[in-house]
């Protein structure tokens with residue numbers, strides 16, 4: 001069955017939201033759950049790494065890691081609004097030549113992309129219905145590690161996501177958020193040869209770092 005999730009996701013994120021996020025990032029630095037990903041990757045002690053940021057939004061992860069850890073980055077995103085703002089921010093920071101921007105559903109283009117050292121998915125699995133395809137593709141692209149954040153599988157997050165989806169339905173907006181099973185994601189990544197080496201939790205988000 002053809003999937004239109006990329007189109008739906010593209011419409012879900014507006015340019016004004018992306019602009020507000022980048023203003024916030026310039027003022028306050030990375031969001032708390034993104035800081036966990038950055039710390040996890042820095043703990044690997046990599047230098048000159050190649051990075052793939054799936055659903056990178058305004059590009060915070062590589063804007064930060066191109067300073068010390070990464071030599072180059074790829075940003076694959078279903079949202080054209082986010083990609084536009086991320087491109088502008090990369091130019092502003094003087095590293096746009098080291099970033100490749102791809103507007104696509106990652107699961108559809110992953111086979112054509114080169115392998116990298118680290119793949120990141122910050123708050124991305126919860127925007128995509130088929131976590132299996134997404135994480136399998138991410139695992140196949142990494143030589144060293146995958147770091148991701150997702151909503152905690154806990155009662156209040158179940159309620160919160162139900163409420164969000166209730167209002168989405170009410171507004172006739174087909175975009176949905178997903179609370180995927182942590183054990184399911186874990187088994188899949190384990191089967192792809194990746195082992196969880198670190199877990200950090202905030203009130204809403206959980207961060208997991210997997211290494212080969």
Ligand SMILES: C[S@@+](CC[C@H](N)C(=O)[O-])C[C@H]1O[C@@H](n2cnc3c(N)ncnc32)[C@H](O)[C@@H]1O
Nearest residue numbers: 055056057077078079105106122123124127128
């Ligand atoms: C909630 S935003 C998170 C953005 C950024 N990572 C952050 O944490 O600020 C989710 C992002 O994932 C992207 N996304 C979701 N599913 C995707 C897919 N299958 N392929 C590429 N991008 C995807 C969306 O377009 C959006 O940019």
